Amino acid sequence: MAFSDSLHAKAADLTKLSVEMTTAAGSGHPTSAASLAHIVAVLLYDHMRFDPAEPDHPAADRLVLSEGHACPIVYAAAADLGIAIGREPFGRRAMTPEDVRSLREIDSPLDGHPNPAEGFPFFPAATGSLGQGLSIAAGIALSARLDGSSKRVFCLIGDGESREGQVAEALDFLVDYDLKAVCPIFNCNGHGQADEVSPQQGIERLAQKLDAAGFDAQVIDGHDPLAIRDALEVHAASADDPNRRPVAIVARTVKGWGFTDVLGSEAHGKAVGAAQQADALGAVERTAADLGAHLTEGDLARPPIPPAPSPRPKRSSVPPPNLAEALQALGKQDALERGKLAPRKAYGTALKLLGRSNPRVVALDGDVCNSTHSKEFHDDPELGPRFFECKIAEQNMISCAGGLASGGKVPFVSTFGKFLVRAYDQLEMGLISRFPLKLVGSHVGASIAADGPSQMALSGVAFFRSLAGVETRDGRPLVYVLNPADAFAAYALTLAMAEHPGACYLRTMRPNVPFLYDAQTEFRLGGHHVLHKGGDLLIAATGYMVHEAQRAVAMLRDRGIEPTLVDLYSLPLDGDTIAALARENRGRVLTVEDHYGASFGSAVADALAADGNGFRVEQMYVRKLPKSGRTPDDVLGYLGLSAGDIAETAIGALGAQAAALEEPVGAS
């Protein structure tokens, strides 16, 4: 039993180091870590095909720690194996046991939960908000399949965590896409944070559920080295055998394995106190000795990394055509003749042409590709294999896109903007991983009208705006918000998203709106466009409301008022230029948008209040809950956002300020 004896010794060493590092940090989850000691030891010392010097090698197997709080056990193995750490690929070094003492320090790469972006590239993604890892693993496996790589992806999932519905979504997705390279491993230690795990997530039920979902569930003792190894070999065999069901492992484990006498199995998120540390380490040593632990050189040996994937296809040297050319080439010039097109349709066309020119571009959708128009990508025979139908399960879809990004793909993910709300936590986690997610929410704003508020994306701008206020290390916004007002803008911005190395959130409208621009108009992330130049008032509108504002401008001109109209199609906005425009308009600003507040208008207020030169900003946005109406006009009228409402508000604003602001506000 040389393997078992050596493995027990390793498991004990990793457990001890996990205890020590969390005691040093004064916080952390040593009991969760210890429940994974043997599984992690078998994976990292015996089964996974990877090189400690290059843990993110494109052909290497990957480990996603869905129950991120258990990370000390992986840090312990990394310290022992000398796995490379460091934020930049060229600034890495081998980790040492001394490093673990920096756990959770402000300048340490060892964050409290897995985060490759802080310098621990062995983890392919940030985790810690539970239930997301298996979807990430699915995305990594999809990416590997596109690359022709046979890598395997292991995912460690807590039993309590498996209550998250996203885990069920991921299991279905694995079966739909026959992703047997993914090995879900459920860590059943029976204890959550506040209480025991429900019997619904007990070993028996979990195995039955896996079976019902189409898996071959291997139920094992998660502290038995041979059982773990055997189960992983069953998985490996099934991964390559078209006649076998996908394998999942359900492991019975002990929370706080080795030192339950000291902390107790029900302890969660509690470090061993310094005074008790010696007791805990002694208890682990005794437990291991009772099992005959004894490390022999050579007992544990990882297999070599599988063959490298085929070189990636190169992207075309010819950039995609502009929208006018694209529509003509695709036989859709009637839209040009009609003079209007829904931005969501322009998105579909851009996505298809992007896909043809850039092999890294992939597309995901959640059963609404015929509404978001990602169907154009899906229906293209060349691109079909890079389209992933995620069905009605947005959380899995977004985390899966993260996995694809982790594998080097550029994922465009579309659904109704309202349904993206479902996955805000998943996309926040993706941004913590610094994944270049291209998120596309269609049917935004009140202009969808008839379907009512359950289908309207109204809170998305505020949410993403708060994320857009975060700067990445290279000085870019964490995410750009894009809200194009016509098809030319939507098309150009979709192409710009693909070129941008970071994340973007594009909002596409449903209605066929008239063109405001043409193929020569330039659009850029963070940009805006001045549609009319006046001097009496700055009207700043976005999306559908640019069209309403145009109508309002015509009404105002009839009354001798000459406003400037700017299309704010992106956040963060260029505050200095907006301030200059406001100054040219006597400091008077009216903002107009057809979603909730704290959005574009508030961003204008931020910029002008920071400038401080006596601007006055009035905001029009959705101030009551919308309902169904048969036409956009019905709903905008109900919300007080019609062109007439805008014109009236503008006149009111001018009247109120007439006395105070006879002269233009100077730049001082």
Add this chain to the structure above:
Amino acid sequence: MAFSDSLHAKAADLTKLSVEMTTAAGSGHPTSAASLAHIVAVLLYDHMRFDPAEPDHPAADRLVLSEGHACPIVYAAAADLGIAIGREPFGRRAMTPEDVRSLREIDSPLDGHPNPAEGFPFFPAATGSLGQGLSIAAGIALSARLDGSSKRVFCLIGDGESREGQVAEALDFLVDYDLKAVCPIFNCNGHGQADEVSPQQGIERLAQKLDAAGFDAQVIDGHDPLAIRDALEVHAASADDPNRRPVAIVARTVKGWGFTDVLGSEAHGKAVGAAQQADALGAVERTAADLGAHLTEGDLARPPIPPAPSPRPKRSSVPPPNLAEALQALGKQDALERGKLAPRKAYGTALKLLGRSNPRVVALDGDVCNSTHSKEFHDDPELGPRFFECKIAEQNMISCAGGLASGGKVPFVSTFGKFLVRAYDQLEMGLISRFPLKLVGSHVGASIAADGPSQMALSGVAFFRSLAGVETRDGRPLVYVLNPADAFAAYALTLAMAEHPGACYLRTMRPNVPFLYDAQTEFRLGGHHVLHKGGDLLIAATGYMVHEAQRAVAMLRDRGIEPTLVDLYSLPLDGDTIAALARENRGRVLTVEDHYGASFGSAVADALAADGNGFRVEQMYVRKLPKSGRTPDDVLGYLGLSAGDIAETAIGALGAQAAALEEPVGAS
């Protein structure tokens, strides 16, 4: 076969009316509606115990239409049965077949998706964002159990929709709480929007999954009246029998039943064109005739409403004590002596005392009650039955809270603020229903430090602020945001939340922060508190940053600068008062918060930019992605948000403005 014949005739009539109303509206989902024709007919004409004149009678059975887009079939039955419609309980009238022609009109109670708040009280909750209905049904059943009511709750779930992980969460919850009064009915028509439903949501798989989750799955033909009736009777029998498993129904149905020749089973979200309407109606009639449809008076008859629940216990006439009294009464006066207490602990104490005084107050938590401190409620023997442990499944938790609210309870729902993000879509739907949800996110802001960004709630203020900008019909904000800086504030605001008839979002901090206030300090929703009065600069801080700002004020005073410090503990804020404070401080404002932007500082900018009198607002917030640090000071230093950073920024702001603003800005 009188029952069958009559039922077929009803199903055909309802289908025809569904076709007609969607054709009149020019949009909608007649094919989804038709797939439910027989099931809805059996439920509403034969099985459910309810009174059309009072569809929300406290003892009546309820129907949750999780696949909300199928609502025309229910509207059709309501029109035929004369179910009461109208927004206000005293302004209702019986619906007529003529009413259905107003479907989706701006002044119609018949919204595009179910929405009781627009005047269709037969539906207990708004639906339309998929996968949420079964959790709502669970909450309604919990509420009924607390009331001693034996009502049953039927939930219609689409097969494609059942891919949403939340459905799995709800099934587990139903088993955990033995909620056999809920009858999940899966409508398996095999077609989603963009494509066929995955085999993972096929009839066979669904039945296996239900079995594995602990259900007795009744697989039936969903267009066979007798099979439907029998399955519902099996459910009714099991609901009252402790020895039987919970029953779920899996119904094989036809999308577009009756008129597949006209639209095709794959049609989704498409109304029949006016030119085709006669064809469609004729096809339905022929289909029904082939089945022997023939309506006979008396064949269909609903049973009576079950006995009314026992009268609700009255709330105590003695209001809960203040925090100082409460801590003394509970033997926790040591906190008073130490002079500090974590706001989350004050929340737990307030919740417990609220529970004792108000029997409508219930509490839900997601496996972190020992962190959020809702455990104080859980551990109280009198209150335990009103505490619901939802495990690690936040989506189900929030929708379930909505169901409890629908049943008249006041649900306080707590988890880490970060994990609430998981359920933003569910809570948006709850707000569309106008449910008085009391949402509590703990461990907010960067001050949690060691656990890192995956556990920090940083985007929540911006998201909720956008919702707080919406006004309800009675002139209140749709939700209040509350971000107390100390335990006295957290305690008082928790009590205020319970008194408020609408929704609130309370953020509770993890650290034991010093008291800023005492038991006599008054707090109100939408309020703020001035901690120091100066005249040189207004510092507006919130939450943990009020403490940092206090330290900064001391540093500034050492340099001869006298700032005003205001604690912004709530949104929407009182813009006029903030503007007045700013004016007293020469128009100079510095805002400070330890979460992402578009939040409190931006709300201040909104207010001052609307006022327009030359204010200058500088905002400090989390502008880069945080990471773990061992102490709050480490992380705030990393983020540039320490007391020293605040003082320096304040001095810089004064310097920059010194020339321009020698005199206080007048109110002009």
